[in-house]
Amino acid sequence: MSTNAGWNLDQLKSLLSARSGVRAWVLSQEHTLRRERYFLMDREAFALDQDRETRSEALQLRLMVNLPGKPDRQGEIVKKLTRKLPLGPQLESAYQAALQTDHQAWDLPKTITQELPVLKTADPRVAEDMERVVSDLTDRIRKSVLKKRKTQFNSSELFVSMHNRELHLSNGLTNRSSQSRVYVEAAYSMSRTLPNGKTESDEYLSTQWTVSLDDLPVEKLFDETSDRAEHSLDVRKPLSGRYPVIVDAEVAATILGTALSQFSGVNLYQGLPAMKPGESLIPEAKGDLLTMTLDPELDFGADTAGISDQGVAQKALKVVDKNQVQATLVDAQYAQYLKQSPTTVRGNLVVEPGTMSFDEMKKSAPQVLEILQFSSIFPDPNSGTFSSEIRLARLHDNVRGTVEYIKGGSLSGSLAENLQSARFSKNRVKRSQFGSDFGPSGGAGYFGPDYLLLSDVSVVG
């Protein structure tokens, strides 16, 4: 019968410290409590399709070992440990496996960061009473669903989770952090019967992640989703050509976030496409000049963190200033490889606002295409390009004074070309995104312009 093998974190640390040949180690432990609910309509009734609760623990060891006869090299393994098995054999197998790998040697920071700022990473309401939060959000979702609309409610999902994490390094550093995560999605559809008796229908799906409940306007999310679904049938395909294109904060976060990988020291060391300080992010930029900061201290950001996994204190770092790259992002390991000081590597992408209002953007050219939703935007971090099918858009024709809804076709762009004359809106919003990875770096946060106006973007209908 699988059971707890009866060892604890202190015993693990003692064994690691006593093992000869071990060079350094990083231990992370994360406890997760997660609640999920899936809602749908059961004929006319608002119904709960699934209700689940998950409790889990993840314990991960990054073990660095000396390689005999190779003073400038080291071995490394990342191993997930389980308390259900005895500790000794797990550590020994990790040690032996690490001996088979080969890395340039590096050391954890010798100086331990003593005082870290107190950061807002978890909503206290989620931390203290998750059941109540789930119940309250369920109630708000139910009320939104029961609101009379021209559209049909299809489904909604609600996820609420707390992640409590401990980080222990062999240099003596210990750090504890917590993060709350909330996810809500809403899907509405619109249908109508055509003269030939057939029914046509389409839907709109909205999703939103957040850390703080205050950043989650449930009612607005449902209203906006229904409103967009209502227009989903009054659409035509776009005419092929090149357009000024407005994208929202989520798309902005995706395509600007893609650029970050090219500032990474990992790319520089590994021979992957990389940009160095002093280079222009956008060649011959003549629009709003981009200024971006990696901010690990943003209140309730998806990647708000006081310290990196290698024990480097994280502070706001300007990565692009008026289109000029300012930094190569390196944690302790790659800083030593590249012979520079470690920098911030975690943090939320904070983008300086521009001067235009959304209305001014819409009127900035004879025709402006406003993307309401891409099907799925795929950015390529190596080439800085991005493309997607258009799920729903509005074409603002400022000559004819019309607004038409667009669906279908695809858009292709590149950072280098379509941000050359880009303009940023003056209003800023916060966005969070969490991937499936439950790890601490699974989040991507954004605080920046709510809209970007791209120029001369290729669209095919």
Added chain:
Amino acid sequence: MTASKTLRAPFRSDLNPLREFLPNLIPILESQPGWYGSLYYERKSVKNHMANLKQTNLSDSLSEGIVLRIYDGYTLFEQASDELDSRALERLATSFAERVAKTVPPEGATRRVYAPPSWTERLKATLDPEIRDQIPAGASARTPVHFGIRYLEGPHALGDAEVFARLKVLMDRVKARAVHAGLTEADLTFLMTRQYFGEEEAIFIDRESNLSQTLYRTALLLMAMSGPHRVYERPGGLGGLEIAHYPDEEIDRMLSELASLRNAERLEPGKYRVLLGPVITGILAHEAFGHAQEADTCVRGRSKAWELQKSGELVGNEHATILNNPAIFQNADQPYAAWGSYFFDEEGWLAGEQVLLEKGRLREPMTNLTSAIRLEIPRTANGKRESWSHGVYTRQTNTYFSAGTETLDQLMKKIDHGFLATAAAGGMEDPKGMGIQVGIAYLQEVKAGKLTGRVFRGPAGGDVQLTGYVPDVLNSIVAKSKIDFTDPGADRSKHPVNDAGGCGKYHKEYVVAGCGGPYLLLDQATLG
């Protein structure tokens, strides 16, 4: 292969005590009349060996947990935990049952009680011999039935040092063969090889069944870059180390495409004749009437396919036949099972082939437990989850078009001017709106039935997107290849090749999925 020589992944004996204990929880999970209780245990261990030009890396992970389930006729409740001590599990099951008992049923909702099938009922289905042969005669509710994946080369036979040595040899072969593609070693700015091996063990128990399965999942990734240009291949499937091989001709083809990409031109957006390779064909099938035929999407009112199936409307031409099949235990002519295969799904339903679309006409969708109950249609083995810590949805396994009758050469000759598309770059579903997005990393130009050597990327220098209205796309299929597409004779393989892919449910819940099929020739495809 004779039965006596067949090697199969065993049920590990350390799990025996847990398996013997778990049936004791079913009465707790069925403590109220009309409840259906079940449980699903999962243990996944994964080893990733990676080598690139600068370093070698190793990650070794283990994830283990159990899902206790109560379906009360209205809602599927799940309690998931990684605490597997018997007393703790008993406490958890008891408190879980109490929580469910206190839940007020949704006002106005219909109660639909479920009874699981007995072995007698299960054995009435058409089962693949790989499944049927592993079920003991006279199996009953308490019989532990184990399914093990077949393999040739033991995945545990090589130590870490030997795996790294093989990866380095592969990298050396790539470097040595660069010259054949007109590249120098210095042109290869980034090179990476990675061997993935996962051992996936599962136990499913309800009042009628006690099932287990062990799958070995092996893949070998090879990626080469020259500046921002990238090519990669990842052969993978269920089996042992027989999967982790890479022939010279594949390396040469990849390097040749990398060399061409360095001089890639930009595509003029428009409508073209395009021949899709198996992986991209698979994405088309998966996004077109794969996702739209997931019954939980239909239950939620989010799929047009449900209405179109009821009306019997044609949504494609005679070539438009799409299947989903988790029971592909021989992937085309390879000696291993397809990536998206298994013996039973995560709700204990045995795998089987299903036709989703037949010559343009929709059939019944794939289901998981609750969607089958709500729609009152047969269950299929498509209840899957990202891991034990995530919720269950209706998901695809191996999705592909049925094979045609022509060889690849014959299809190429049908192109006066157009493209060959073999490098995939993702895709996205639109089950309600019937739009589709199929990403293509680059296109190879074809003129008069021959490759010209010119390569095209998207209008902005990135991926090309194939888009359109699904019925229009499926009506534009001109022809399909055979499974054994280089051989003019009759197909010897039973199923088309399915590549190692992944799948999200809209924008989350990532699972493995096989993706493949025959070559497919489309006319007037919108590319941009």
